[in-house]
Amino acid sequence: MSELRWDERLREWVIVAPHRQDRTYHPVSCPLCPDTEGDTELPTADFEIAVFENRFAPMRTDVPLPPVLAAADSHDGTHALLARAGDARVATESYGRCEVVVYTPEHEGSLGELPLDRVEALLRVWAHRYESLSCIDGVRYVFIFENRGAEIGVTLSHPHGQIYAYPFVPAPAARETAIEADHLARTGHCLHCDIIEAERANASRILIDDGLVAAYVPYAARWSYEVHIAVRNHRASLSEMDARERRSLASALKSVLQAYDRLFGRPMPYLLSVRQRATAGDTHDGAHLRIELLPALRTPDKLKFRAGSETFMGVFINDVQPEDAAANLLKVL
């Protein structure tokens, strides 16, 4: 059984989940390939996209919602509650929901190689899961993400991603929410709307700008070929996009992922994160939908590691000038 432990030093939650030591690790038979027998998660190939509960979930909702989490009534309610408790050590059952999203019945390929229609369909499924998981009692943040590549620890190569529904707002997201709220209060503008327009005006890091969606290497990129893909209109979540924006976002995502694989002539390992309003029921005005991509290679044969400065101090050292990264990506876009 998993446990949530409160780290009183950083005022952050840590999930302790020893049962995950037994999770599937480079199996001979892929559990994400459809089959009618054997140790597969998918008994049929009659689907375009499939979603199931993670068998080795670090969070589960078949335990009661812990009172310390239920008591939180705002973004940082839990944090404030525990901060007031001083140095008391708090542990509770690891409440939450974890889903696996299988992008295709086909084992070979990747998100970037899927047909545009399928990428667009995935955005619709992500939106539906975001709305659905937001309805679970006690869920305060729905996080959609993908880890790609054995280089960063992925053990199943079948194209898939994950969704975690946390019973709290993770600290980095809470910090970003506070910054967004501050910017909104000071300027009357959405922080991300301002960033997108600044990138469009500067243009030196812009990769794609079709009027609906902009893809760019951010000004202060932390990873060598980091790219953000943002909907230009102020949309707080996947659910708020119209059909044209969704098509455009799918197209930009596919283009950037294909460019990654062409950049060094090999599949690019990356982390993908959908950033949006914490849950569908949340009312924070400063959230702005975007997809953030953190690729792990800095040269064809060198990985960027999250080492001492990055891990302990949060200070990233980027080996590539962001403007050069954009120029290199534009050559293969």
Add this chain to the structure above:
Amino acid sequence: MFETEPPVAETAPEIPSAPEEPGLVMRRIRKPDGRYLLLYTFLREPGE
């Protein structure tokens, strides 16, 4: 290994589902261990 008409374990978690938007079809399957599997397909207009 799977059944489309489950006996659902009492401890099986609720399958969270928002209303499905037009064109999106979701089939629900309950696995023997109580976990759910959701199969999505999409109805597309010709030429879409």
